[in-house]
Amino acid sequence: MKASQICSCNLGLAAFGLLASLSTTPAVAGTLDTVKQRGTLQCGVSEGVAGFSDKDAQGNWQGFDVDFCRAVAAVVLGDRGKVAFTPLSASERFDALKGNKVDLLARNSTWTLGREAQLGLAFAGITYHDGQGFLAKRTLKVDTALSLDKAKICVEAGTTTQLNLADFFKANSMTYEEKVYPSAADAFSAFEGGQCDVLTRDQSALHGERLKLAKPAEAIVLPDVISKEPLGPVVRSDDFPWFTVVKWVNFALVNAEELGVSSANLDEALKSQKPDVRRFTGAEGDFGKALGLEADWAVRAIKASGNYAEIYERNLGTGSKLGIPRGLNQLWSMGGVLYAPPLR
Ligand SMILES: N[C@@H](CCC(=O)N[C@@H](CS)C(=O)NCC(=O)O)C(=O)O
Missing domain, CATH: 3.40.190.10 (Periplasmic binding protein-like II)
Incomplete structure (x- = not known):
């Protein structure tokens, strides 16, 4: 309701009280x-x-x-x-x-x-x-994301990462087994522990994740960037x-x-x-x-x-x-x- 509509009404006492209190309420600080x-x-x-x-x-x-x-x-x-x-x-x-x-x-x-x-x-x-990429175990023997059909992929919930992952596989007529975790640390541990073959994240973060692995040489950041992440x-x-x-x-x-x-x-x-x-x-x-x-x-x-x-x-x-x-x-x-x- 607009202020002009309120003023044209026949206001009861309660409404007057409300208006009086509103007029003395300080503006919310920015x-x-x-x-x-x-x-x-x-x-x-x-x-x-x-x-x-x-x-x-x-x-x-x-x-x-x-x-x-x-x-x-x-x-x-x-x-x-x-x-x-x-x-x-x-x-x-x-x-x-x-x-x-x-x-x-x-x-x-x-x-x-x-x-x-x-x-x-x-x-x-x-x-x-930034842009989204994939960190893949070398045992998978893939050098492009287009070879990830049927891979098990770890991802964090509540991210564009999860949404782009679905888009990418759908657009390329591939399927994957999604393993979703509430935090990046959980997704990483799952990847390291072998619950998935691939970890997907913003490309900038993947380089750091690879270095955290006990044996970084056993995983590779694939060259594909599948999204825009400004x-x-x-x-x-x-x-x-x-x-x-x-x-x-x-x-x-x-x-x-x-x-x-x-x-x-x-x-x-x-x-x-x-x-x-x-x-x-x-x-x-x-x-x-x-x-x-x-x-x-x-x-x-x-x-x-x-x-x-x-x-x-x-x-x-x-x-x-x-x-x-x-x-x-x-x-x-x-x-x-x-x-x-x-x-x-
Ligand atoms: N840029 C993407 C992904 C950002 C994001 O939260 N990525 C996760 C990994 S997929 C992360 O960095 N998590 C760190 C954390 O949970 O603290 C977004 O805005 O949704």
């Missing part, structure tokens, strides 16, 4: 204000995906998604350490976000129409362009100012790489006379204020985590344990598809 008041960012991450979000030997969270959360915390709260990480399984992640248990999900989550239109969520851009941070769709902040942290990380601004040369950047670098550092323009942030918001993101290239290389790149080449995740000007709108 996520940005909630995070500022709380002093901590609540970030939903995976339960353990090497390179994206897992704990180091000291129990500290690390990874590509973790660094994104740290950048957001630094931008909003001025401190990369002010993040509480909540590990979430694939099946529980979106309910946790909808239920306000986290402010932001940075959890190798694929941007799909259903997750936005049906779940009321919004993807604040793409941080990693991974990115997710927020609730009813909070546009927060969505804008998270989205522009992502764009700032990419723009910094393009501008040649990194954690190693921030002091120089702060003295730069170049107009685009001056807008980035907040020396020109009033963008921080417009976002509800400090003028140096973008500088804070880089100080916290480095630019996109630094985050990628540290966690996933050829210098890291995983050694994944940039590929599609290279800047548009370098043969990839990373493209951030201008900061102006």
Whole structure:
């Protein structure tokens, strides 16, 4: 019912009471204000995906998604350490976000129409362009996914992975025996323990899973990529100012790489006379204020985590344990598809 319809009614006393109480109810605080008041960012991450979000030997969270959360915390709260990480399984992640248990999900989550239109969520851009692949036991003697007819395949519930698996086998008139597990760890143990011949996951995660095997040489990541998995941070769709902040942290990380601004040369950047670098550092323009942030918001993101290239290389790149080449995740000007709108 519209407000105008309520006003034209012959209201009883009870309704008057309700309206009076509504008019004195303070507006619900947006996520940005909630995070500022709380002093901590609540970030939903995976339960353990090497390179994206897992704990180091000291129990500290690390990874590509973790660094994104740290950048957001630094931008909003001025401190990369002010993040509480909540590990979430694939099946529980979106309910946790909808239920306000986290402010932001940075959890190798694929941007799909259903997750936005049906779940009321919004993807604040793409941080990693991924695709689904297969890790197969060498004993199977296959070198392509098209030879997987009748294979036993382990997969985690509540993922696009499970849906793509079904599509791929149907489209190629093949059958498979699906073994579904509630967590990635269970799916991995089942694969390692011989309950299936093949493990399917996002390609980026498969490389890490292979290295976790007691004998990595006994399994092979097949070359086939059967889907598009654009991974990115997710927020609730009813909070546009927060969505804008998270989205522009992502764009700032990419723009910094393009501008040649990194954690190693921030002091120089702060003295730069170049107009685009001056807008980035907040020396020109009033963008921080417009976002509800400090003028140096973008500088804070880089100080916290480095630019996109630094985050990628540290966690996933050829210098890291995983050694994944940039590929599609290279800047548009370098043969990839990373493209951030201008900061102006
Ligand atoms: N990108 C896909 C898959 C993401 C996903 O949750 N993958 C599983 C493995 S198939 C995973 O990483 N699980 C880690 C965990 O449960 O913590 C999606 O958004 O549905």
